[in-house]
Amino acid sequence: MIYKYYIYLLFGSILFSVSNRVNAQEVNAVVFNDSIRNGNVQVFDVRTAGEYNTGHLSNALQADYTKKEEFMERVKYLDKDKTVYIYCLSGGRSAKAASWMRGNGFKKVIELEGGINAWKQAGEPVEGTADVKQMEVDAFRADIGKGEVLVDVGAEWCPPCRKMAPVLEAYLSEHKTVRLLKVDGGRDQDVMQSIKVTSLPTFILYKDGREVWRKQGVYEQL
Template identity: 35%
Template sequence: MKSKYHLLTFLLSLSLFFGCQSQQEAKITKIDKTYLKENVIGKQVQLVDVRTAEEYEVGRIGDAVNFNVVQGDEFLEQIKTLDKSKPVYLYCKAGGRSNRAAELLKAEGFTQIFDYSGGYNDWVQE
């Protein structure tokens, strides 16, 4: 009876170990303008502008969609339309709101999060 218990405990430990290994850990990666130009613009990606609708209307980067992070619950509903298995690229005006949005995405189970920390202000500078 004792050996069956040890075998069961061993098998349970193995399944927990390998089960946890297969899950991808969430990671927020800071990116710059060069990275954005080379890897995001003109590609089929999930690019999200987390500024207000008014800021978005004045100008945006590429084909970004606008999900205003300040709108809390509405933002959480909007990100449900994104594919968690694919990278998500975020930006705001200067980096503060996109950082907050990245943390929210991480908490919601997104694992590949890229934060353009320079934001729109950096983008429009030459």
């Protein structure tokens, strides 16, 4: 009887695993590249920001799957009706993220087989590998020292940051005296630590070096 129980348990686990991946679709690096180059799609990198900055696919958005709060916040700004091409380092994290996305309303999620490791081995191109120097904290302090300065802590690969782009543009067009200073959320870690910013996007308005207001996340207006 106990033996039969374990057989049923094992069989159930196998069925669950198969059903959980029934809608999964993986393609190799060449097909993946052709698809994202020729289609109106979203490219989603679920590695860490540090990994992203060692090289990423063109126009890729980023959210760290291992940071659940960050992932859940950023994934909601993707279009569920538009195909998502997803990848990580070797395929493990992207498989889990894709499975969650399919179970939560995303119509089509395509995984990169073997992750960016396989992509590089196939000789496909990556961007963002240049060793760009961080913004220095002293330089940042000097830059916000005079007048009204709006600091935008964000990144091109951050979905909610992109969502805020037209809002930011509208704010600056209405406030001609305000100067914009961008802080890269994936690179300028020293500056972020000095102004206590831990999530993207964050907007801080300074007047003569003094912080007067701060907003974090997505808003209809600043």
